[in-house]
Amino acid sequence: MDEIQIASLLKSSELFPIPQSVKLSYGTAGFRGDAKLLESTVYRVGILSVLRSLKLGSATVGLMITASHNKVSDNGIKVSDPSGGMLSQEWEPFADQIANASSPQELVSLIREFVEKEEIMIGEKKKSAEVWLGRDTRPSGESLLRAAEIGVGSVLGSVAIDIGVLTTPQLHWMVRAKNKGLKATENDYFENLSSSFRCLIDLIPVSGNDKLEISKLLVDGANGVGGQKIEELRGSLSNLDLEIRNTGRDGGVLNEGVGADFVQKEKVLPLGFGSQDVGMRCASLDGDADRLVYFYIPSESSDKVELLDGDKILSLFALFIKEQLNALDDDKEGKQSRLGVVQTAYANGASTDHLRQLGLDVVFAKTGVKHLHEKAAEFDIGIYFEANGHGTILFSESFLSWLVSKQKELTDKGQGGSEEHKAVSRLVAVSNLINQAVGDALSGVLLVEVILQHMGWSVQKWNELYKDLPSRQIKVEVPDRTAVVTTSEETEALRPLGIQGAINSEIKKYPRGRAFIRPSGTEDVVRVYAEASTQEAADSLANSVAQLVKSFLG
Ligand code: G16
CATH class of the missing domain: 3.40.120.10 (Alpha-D-Glucose-1,6-Bisphosphate, subunit A, domain 3)
Structure with a gap:
């Protein structure tokens, strides 16, 4: 220097x-x-x-x-x-x-x-x-x-x-594209999303002259950049009816009573949504649009929502990808490709059970997409999601180039209309649609929507994939959150000494009880997560663990 x-x-x-x-x-x-x-x-x-x-x-x-x-x-x-x-x-x-x-x-x-x-x-x-x-x-x-x-x-x-x-995922996508020598402007990003979405729509099986029925999706933009960008994208999409609320242009405050973090943690409807929306399919983005959750309002009488969080999006994606892999003929690379999923300690126990029942390889990582991304990259197709809605799908370079050459080989053999060709084409289109740099609420919405249309499912039907175990998350403010040190998978606290023993004694009181604490890496709080067989039990377990945090950490 x-x-x-x-x-x-x-x-x-x-x-x-x-x-x-x-x-x-x-x-x-x-x-x-x-x-x-x-x-x-x-x-x-x-x-x-x-x-x-x-x-x-x-x-x-x-x-x-x-x-x-x-x-x-x-x-x-x-x-x-x-x-x-x-x-x-x-x-x-x-x-x-x-x-x-x-x-x-x-x-x-x-x-x-x-x-x-x-x-x-x-x-x-x-x-x-x-x-x-x-x-x-x-x-x-x-x-x-x-x-x-x-x-x-x-x-x-x-x-x-x-x-x-920009949204955070737009910038990550553009940097990735630029360094790969691809077109990398914001327009290229939008063009890539709309063309791969169209490609997947065109591959939806429709019998005879059936026209796909499209129901409206209500989007909560968290009063942030995501709402504004999805509005820009909307013009270039067909087969999708979007109504966007909380764009921030109507005076709402960023993340205040709105957005994916609020909806996922509180499990209540965001501002701008109400009884007129009962039963509608709704999606919520976070402040920089790298997280996505879905929800619907089950009844007029309450502000509670039925939440379809990152775990449920993961299950939907895994099911669809698996269906395409199953349609591949018995050649070595295709059938034996490794599909794996990555979750964190926050994953609802019922979601992990469901993924395992699908025969999937489930691995766990510490909170933070950087940790999940690394593990997902070990598979041919790795899907990772945090329960908070941050996640994506990664295709290994070698598997992707195998898919592309398979697609060409089938076309050259005159088998362009075969089920195998369609499955390969869907996988290639997913690899283009999904943001492989980082979790992206915009590409996530498009993939969820096209899969629901492909399956012919309502949001309620999707929600029936499995039933979440009741859970509760609480933030506890303490003088020094770094006093909490956890094991690498964050399921046990090593410090303060004695707190894990006390948490374990609480957990034992509840059927199907599970709880852990960890210091947040984005807010000045200690996070408490608890799940149990009933909502009352999950709430009560979370509250007792929060009390322990307060008493050990002042
Ligand atoms: C960031 C990370 C996520 C993480 C979240 C919460 O999300 O990218 O992986 O789950 O923070 O982290 P913590 O529990 O440590 O506060 P975002 O969307 O806030 O950038």
């Missing part, structure tokens, strides 16, 4: 002193917190993104300014690696270090040490890096994006490109 480069970093970092007495930590999905405290962090992650790009041969990296499901006064930053996935976990400790460096000199010395260790050349006349910047609709987004630009620009020869207001 030469003198000119050092001077550039020192000068720009003077503009962004770190906030006093706040320990910043790279959490489940990047840095997150009160937007007023984040400028220095975002500026420093701007620098990190350039180093990441240079480390990987000047590939494009993405930075997304968002705090997703958090309240509107929060913000945060997520990094898209050149693959379109989350920042490599190996770089998280460096992110933590630079975010907390107390002076420009300390920051520069940490960067200098790191670039030497990683053998990254930076400075005048060195290779250039390109970083794409996106933000959600939060009012603090624009000024934080400027801080990221300054961070990127302080490494000589690097360029920041402001792509504007």
Whole structure:
């Protein structure tokens, strides 16, 4: 690192002193917190993104300014690696270090040490890096994006490109496409979704002149970017009747009483929905549209919803993919392909039982899509979902190229109309429709909708796949959530000492009882999850565990 480069970093970092007495930590999905405290962090992650790009041969990296499901006064930053996935976990400790460096000199010395260790050349006349910047609709987004630009620009020869207001998955998709040499604009993203959706619609079996019946889907946009983007997408979709509410344009507040996180945790209807919607199929996106849940209102007399969460979306996707794989002829690659599913400790026990009954390989990962994604990538087709609605489907490169050549081989043999050809074509279309970079509520909605049309199912019929065990989630505010340390799968607490024994004693009191605690990586709370054979029992177990958290952690 030469003198000119050092001077550039020192000068720009003077503009962004770190906030006093706040320990910043790279959490489940990047840095997150009160937007007023984040400028220095975002500026420093701007620098990190350039180093990441240079480390990987000047590939494009993405930075997304968002705090997703958090309240509107929060913000945060997520990094898209050149693959379109989350920042490599190996770089998280460096992110933590630079975010907390107390002076420009300390920051520069940490960067200098790191670039030497990683053998990254930076400075005048060195290779250039390109970083794409996106933000959600939060009012603090624009000024934080400027801080990221300054961070990127302080490494000589690097360029920041402001792509504007986007959903998080759009940015990840665009970064992935760009680095694969594909068309990567927002229009390309929309075009890709609508054309692969159309392709799947055309492959729906219809007898004779039957026309597909299309019922309306009501979408809750969380008053965020997702509602606005799905409105833009709607014009290019046929065979889908969408009514979009909570777009944020009608004065509603982001994530307040709306959105996937609210609906999934509270299991009540979001603002803007009411008794007139009883029985309708409804979908809820989160603040940056990387999560999706479905619901319907079973009766006029209550504000409770029947929730179809990430687990149920996973089951629907798994069933459809399995059906297509079963239609493949007995050739080795097709029939013996490995379909696997990945869940977390939050997965409802009934969903795991159901997936196993389907004969699927179910594996578990820690909370955070970065952990699930890694495990899903080990399969030919890996489907991962968190119960909160974050998930996607991954196709391995080798399996996908086998599918594409099989599709061509069948066409060349004049078997273009065969059941096998249709199944292969559906799998190829799913691989295009679904965002393989990261969970994406927009592509998720389209896939759910086309599968329901394919099956001829209502949302109620889909919900009957299995019956969720009653569950409850609670957030507990404590002085220091990091005092909770869990095992790698997060099902047991190792610290504070003694708390797990006390939780186990509570669990024993409830038939089919299960409960665990973990510190959130996105909010300043400890999360409590409990399930049991009745709702009263799940509520009571969750409350007693929350009491234990309070008594052990003050
Ligand atoms: C992020 C992660 C998800 C995770 C969620 C909650 O979602 O991407 O994988 O489930 O945070 O994490 P925690 O329980 O640690 O707070 P999002 O949609 O908020 O970016």
